[in-house]
Amino acid sequence: MQMGFIFPYKVKVVKKRFISDRIVKLSIERPYNYDCKLGQVIDLSIDAPQFGLEVDTFTIIDVSGNTFFDIIVKSCPNDSKISDYLSIINTNESIFISDAWDSQEYKGPGLFIVENIFIARILNILKKISPDSINISNHKLLLFNETKADVFFDSEMKKILGANYKNIYHGSQFDYYSLLKKRVYNLDQDIFICGTYKFEKNIMVALLNIGFNKEQIHTGK
Secondary structure (H helix, E strand, O other): OOOOOOOOEEEEEEEEEEOOOOEEEEEEEOOOOOOOOOOOEEEEEOOOHHHOOOOEEEEEEEOOOOOEEEEEEEOOOOOOHHHHHHOOOOOOOEEEEOOOEOOOOOOOOEEEEEEHHHHHHHHHHHHHOOOOOOOHHHEEEEEEEOOHHHOOOHHHHHHHHHHHEEEEEOOOOOOHHHHHHOOOOOOOOOEEEEOOHHHHHHHHHHHHHHOOOHHHEEOOO
16 A cells, blocks of 8 residues: 655665765666756655655755766754655665756845755756856855765855855854854845755744844745
8 A cells, every 4th residue: 555645756766875974865766758957856755654645855966867866865863754764775765756846946146045965956046147147246155064074066166156155064063043143244135045944944043133134034945
């Protein structure tokens, strides 16, 4: 009996590689004529009783393979049963996926505050910006990483944003308010947050305490 929320495509995990202790890159079987792009996301479910109708969303970080594409998974104990399961999943196991879709839209210049595994979503946006029509110098980015091993697309981000791209290495224990208070000075700019629901909520609370208005703070879809 099928238990999970069933998406259009049943595919297999082709390859699995640990990036760090908590971050895993999975190569997913690519269905015939499946259209996906770097930075898009997929909804994913698992056909097993313990997951019920649970669904989680994952970012596509590589589409260079003809027969597979890569997603990034971060194990978050007590946050997502699916993420935790995918961190220990075996190759050749089946999962269900949706069509790929854009989770972020470009809404103008400002400061992007991003949780590490979500950086591909913002890279996808910034690559679409035409330097002839938009001043890229008005775009800044703070990337939250637990360690240096967690950083993705570092050279690409430096190429696009230069000195406006900053990494924050915060370790396992940190205070959002303290980290942001030392780095965010312009209270007139718009802020675009990209990360898990927990990350976005914590960043928003910290920004409000710093002095930003709620109307200045934007999250993903």
